[in-house]
Amino acid sequence: MTSHVKPLARIFSGVQPTGNLHLGNYLGAIRNWVRLQHDHECLFCVVDLHAITVWQEPAELRRATLEVAAALIACGIDAEKHVVFHQSAVPAHAQLAWIFNCVARVGWLNRMTQFKEKAGKDRENASVGLYAYPNLMAADILLYKATRVPVGEDQKQHLELANDIAQKFNHDYGRQVFPQIEPLILGPAARVMSLRDGTKKMSKSDASDQSRINLTDDPDAIALKIRRAKTDPEPLPHDEAGLEGRPEARNLVGIYAALADLHHGAVLAEHGGKPFSAFKAALTDLLVATLSPIAAEMRRLLADPGAIEAVLRRGAERAAALAAPTIAEVEETVGFVRL
Ligand code: TRP
Secondary structure, eight states: OOOOOOOOOEEEEEEHHHHHHHHHIIIIIIIHHHHHHSSSSEEEEHHHHHHTTOOOOHHHHHHHHHHHHHHHHTTTTTTTEEEEEEEGGGTTHHHHHHHHHTTTTHHHHHHHHHHHHHHTTTTGGGHHHHHHHHHHHHHHHHTTTTTTEEEGGGGEEEEEEEHHHHHHHHHHHOOOHHHHHHHHOOOOOOOBBOOTTSBOOOOTOOOOGGGGBBBTOOOHHHHHHHHSSOOOSSSSOGGGGGGGOOOHHHHHHHHHHHHHHHHHHHHHHHHHHHHHHHHHHHHHHHHHHHHHHHHHHHHHHHHOOOOOOOOHHHHHHHHHHHHHHHHHHHHHHTOOOOO
């Protein structure tokens, strides 16, 4: 019998090495990557080139790069089977990004809402890198001709731009070099909100550490943050409709549901009618059970930075090998003399 093994679709995704990873990163992105790795060929990249589009303290950038790599592995990414690396270790990212700088139009980038948000009022003072950020992101993905990209809602516009770049490149040079990308947009179900304000996303840039659960928080810190988490005075509702207009209640129920892999309704069927104090205790137990092994594994990995660097080195070698044919094809297509 002959068996035809369909090649697995290739996934690329990136995470910035800025600040601490938190529960929102885990439930919103990393846990999804862990699941996707079973039926895809994956590249997971710590995007340090993207990070420096805004100022980063060098020592902190280095620390965060290793910590994010450790977190991915601790959360269950298999760095033997898949490629885990950091962006600056594979110069082809910057190389292809330059070419995309010459394909993307100023008008396209002017429409990017994330640039407007991040640059704020003082646009004249934003780095050119921040402006060209989406071109580098397109290069990250298209360098490997990855066709599936798991990202949050906020990155959707960047993926549309990447598809525009791929299409214009192919059209201008009259060759089908780049594939179209399919965004795997993670729904709002995976969106974890601040513990202090249920209408704001949980964020590493929030001034209050009480607003987020870091992956490295110990059980006491988790318990305290959940105990202090904002709620309203009502007990938990019995069904999902009862979460309407109660963003903090919805957030805590959502976190519980995501951790337990249940629907909101199923969580409320069990906990509806209870006061928040009781629910918070159950939520804390669930958080500690999920995050403690991850934190312990991160500590173990980070105790030997040489070992993480070895993983990243191996990842970078494999990524560079996968990128080389695309770079050759692009140089040939564009008309660069190849020596
Ligand atoms: N811009 C993404 C973010 O901030 C990170 C990123 C960089 C990325 N390159 C990527 C995500 C390529 C997916 C694919 O979340």
